[in-house]
Amino acid sequence: MLLELQPQLKGREIPINYQYELSATIYKILAKADTGYAKWLHDNGFMSENKRFKLFSFSRLIVPRYGIDKERQRLIIHSDFIRWHITFLPERSTQQFVQGVFNDQRIEISDHVSGVSFAIREVQVMPLLKYAPVMEFETMSPVCVSRRNEWGKADYLSPEDSDYASGLLIGLLARYRALYGHDYKGDTSINFQLLGKVKPILVKIKAGTSGQTFVKGYQYKFRLALAEELMRIAYEGGLGEKCSLGFGMIKLN
Incomplete structure (x- = not known):
């Protein structure tokens, strides 16, 4: 789903x-x-071996013209419109349901320093994936994959890591x-191949609060050979970890 957002009068940072x-x-x-659905999704999500999956992902904001204030950690929006992609996996999130929910809404992106109010001017449902055994993609938000080290902490893996x-x-x-x-009963072979350069992205979650954490992901183009059912999950629900926090969205290259 593609949203077109128009900044309103309240600030541009x-x-x-x-x-x-x-x-x-x-x-x-x-x-x-739907208050009940949103609360259930937030509190429970979809369970698998005591892990919770929200089964949606979203892109970084696509801002044609912007500035960066590094000292104040602000993104300054100069464009009159920006774009934002979201994908959903749950059956409840059919095209009609999602499009109806997001149409003509207003959203606010803010923290304790500044924020911007946006009007959602347009909602486009994107075409479904036309599957092929080998496909090429690029990331729209960083992909995060981690491995627990001997101290129980997460080591974030580079796409060039053998694991x-x-x-x-x-x-x-x-x-x-x-x-x-x-469990999935089909073919579980995977062939992942990088196409070009890899860009590391370090993201602060809950920045400036007592709960602040850092997550590392990578942006890149890649070729993927995978069974159809799993390829669709990657395309519609995200690739890697922490997708509902803005990681792992991909698009066709």
């Missing part, structure tokens, strides 16, 4: 690390349409189990 605020915005919009592809597969199989309630 948002935090550079806005992923957490965007995630909260999705819940707020869903809550306006990276298996980490992607583990996440997709867990999402499949959460969505359908049973």
Whole structure:
């Protein structure tokens, strides 16, 4: 789904690390349409082996003209319109439901320093994936894959790490189990190949609060060979970890 957002009169500055605020915005919009569904999604999501999956992902904001205030950690919006992509996996989130929920809404992206109010001027439902056994994609938000170290902390893996592809597969199989309630029984082979340069992205979550944490992801173009059911989950629900916090959205290259 593609949203076209128009900044309103209240300021033109948002935090550079806005992923957490965007995630909260999705819940707020869903809550306006169906409080029970939004609360369940927030509190529970889809369960698999005691892990919770929200099964949606979203892109970084596409801002044609902007400035950066590094000292104040602000993104200054100069464009009259910006774009934002969101994808949903739950069956409840059909095209009609999602499009109806987001049409003619207003959202606010802000923290304790500054924020911007936006009007959603247009909602476009994007075409479904036309599957092929080997496909090429690029990331629209950083992809995060981690591995626990000996101290129980997360080591964020580079796409060039030998364990990276298996980490992607583990996440997709867990999402499949959460969505359908049973293990995937088909072909679980995966072939992941980078196409070009890799860009690391370090993101602050809950920036400036006592709960502030850092998550590292990577942006890149890649070729992927994967079974159709798992390829669709990657395309519609995100790739890697922490997708509902603004990681792992991909598009066709």
